[in-house]
Amino acid sequence: MSPRVGVVTFPGSLDDRDAQRAIRLAGAEPVALWHGTTDLSKVDAVVLPGGFSYGDYLRAGAIARFAPIMASIIDAANDGMPVFGICNGFQVLCESHLLPGALTRNDHLHFICRDQKLRIENTTSAFTYGFNTNQEIVIPLKNGEGSYIADERTLDELEATGRIIARYIDGNPNGSRRDIAGITNEAGNVVGLMPHPEHAVEAGFGPSLDGLTFFTSVLSRLVNA
């Protein structure tokens, strides 16, 4: 039986269907999860998709963080379940304190939508396991509040412990500290990424197929568990 990977739909989520498609193409069974329930439907992993949950009211991710399903996800993540937050999902993970730091408005104030080159620097997390160290990939980036911020001590700790999973290369698109595009928690099971791998998983759509590896990574981890 293939692993079951849940995708949460909050009011205002946009990329939940694309995330489900990426999970299916990677060989897992996508399971739609509704924000208003606490039931994780026995999934093996969870993706928090991109979009504008609750219209980005208050702060991006701030209200979604208190959705009923998040209590179950936070408990499961603390027990080791893989959780992948993409874009708005990354913001929700920071607001939930499952990941350190915060994402703030792009330093130039413009919404950015472009293909972005990244360097994968961590190949041990649940979602980057299948990459080669320092592999360069290109996937779409689209955000208005993607500037990653944390205090210097936290940034130093992230660097020292290899928890920066991906950095922007060929130009920092949003003012993120130390060109950070994504990070993981200490255990490596919770991963947040600002660009969108779920839009680069199928020939003919998107700039590459590089995004698929994030989803096949967690799959191989779950199958071998």
Place this chain on the structure above:
Amino acid sequence: MARVVVDVMLKSEILDPQGKAVERAADRLGYSTITSVRQGKRFELQIDGPVDDAALASIRELAESLLANTVIEDFTVRVEDN
């Protein structure tokens, strides 16, 4: 009915691009003595019952968990006279 106001501001060391944009617009409009603009949020909470220490403590708890993200923001809580 008492009113409690929670003001939330980005910490001083955090770049405030919105404030900067407002600052530049003010300068274009000729307000040349304004040297800096920081933009924040103001929440007005109507409170049923007395605003005692317990009520203020619970509002601070709300401010800390929901209204502000203390990684990047500071907040103040004050009671406003009606």
